[in-house]
Amino acid sequence: MGATPAALALGFVAGCASFSTMKTARAIDPGTTQVTAAGSVVGATVPFDDNTGRVHHPADPQFELGVRYGIVDGLDLGAKVWSLGGELNSTISLVRSRFFDLALAPSVGLVNYSFGTMCDIYGNCDNTISVLELYAKIPLLFGLRFGRWQEHEFVFGPEVVPITVLTGDDYGNSTSQSGALLGGVLGVSFKCAPWLRIMPEVTILAPVATYFGPVDPNTTYINGYGRSGSLFYQAALGFSWGDDGFERPRYVPPPRREYYPPPPPGYAPPPPPGYPPPYRGDE
Helix, strand or coil: CCHHHHHHHHCCHHHCCCCCCCCCCCCCCCCCEEEEEEEEEEEEEEECCCCCCCEECCEEEEEEEEEEEEEECCEEEEEEEECCEEEEEEEEEEEECCCEEEEECCEEEEEEEEEEEEECCCCCEEEEEEEEEEEEEEEEEEEEEECCCCCEEEEEEEEEEEEEEEEECCCCCEEEEEEEEEEEEEEEEEEEECCEEEEEEEEEEEEEEECCECCCCCCCCHHHCCCCCCEEEEEEEEEEEECCCCCCCCCCCCCCCCCCCCCCCCCCCCCCCCCCCCCCCCC
16 A cells, blocks of 8 residues: 555544443443443554655544443453444453452454545545454453542553454455554543443553564554554543442441330339348238
8 A cells, every 4th residue: 555545544543443441440240231431532643654754643533332241250241332343342350359450351343444545626536445454452451449438440451452454445456464552551430429430541552563573664554553653542531320340338227226214203123033022011
C-alpha cells in the first residue's frame, strides 16, 4: 500500500479496535448481570510510511455498549459492540479478597470497514479497500480496593493485543499482516450506588512485533499497527448497572435487651426457694 492509501487508512484507526476493558479485577456473581455503556476517545500517533518523518494523529469519539453474565463463582462471560465491530470477553478471578483482586480478562474481537482511494471532490473513488481486523486482548488486571467498605477499586495491569489485518480492493489485490501490541490499562471504579459504578479508564499500547518478529520501521503496515514509533490510546468513561461482584456490607442489629418493669410500690418479692417464710405473729 502506498503513502496515500496508508494515510487514508490511518484516518480510520480511531474507530477500529476497542482496547478498553471497563471492568474491575473480579468476576460478577453467578446468575447476575451487568450492563456497561462507555464513551471514549480512540486515537494514535503513527509515522507516515514515506520516510519523511511526518506523523499522523488520528482521533475520534467512540461509543460502546457491553453486557456480561456470571456463569459460576469466579467466571463471567460477556460481549461488547461499537460502531465498527464487536468482541466476546470474559473475566476469570484468580484472587478475591477484601483488599486485593487479581483477574485475567481475555477477549476476541473483529472490526470491518472500507474506504475509497484516489477520490475526487464529488466522492467518486477509483478503488475501494476493505479492511478486516481480527484481534485478541489479554489483560491481567490488578485491583486495589479502597473506601469505607472497600467498595471502590483502583485497577491497573499489562495488556497484550495480538492482531491480524486483512485487506482487499476492487482489483482483487489482497494483503495479510499480523503483529502484536503491548501496553497497559489504568482506571478507577467508583461505586456510587448499590447498582451503579462509574469508571474512568486509559489504555496505551505500542507495536512490539510483526509476523511475530521485530518491528520493521521501513515496511508499510495498514493503520500503523507494525510501524516503529506508533502509539495507540483509548481514554474512556464508563457507567455500569447491575451486579459488581463486591460483597455488600450487611447490617447487623445490636443485641436485644430484655426489659422487665419494676415491681409496683409495696410489693414484696417472693422468697427464694428453700427460705423459711417470715413470722406473721399469729402462728
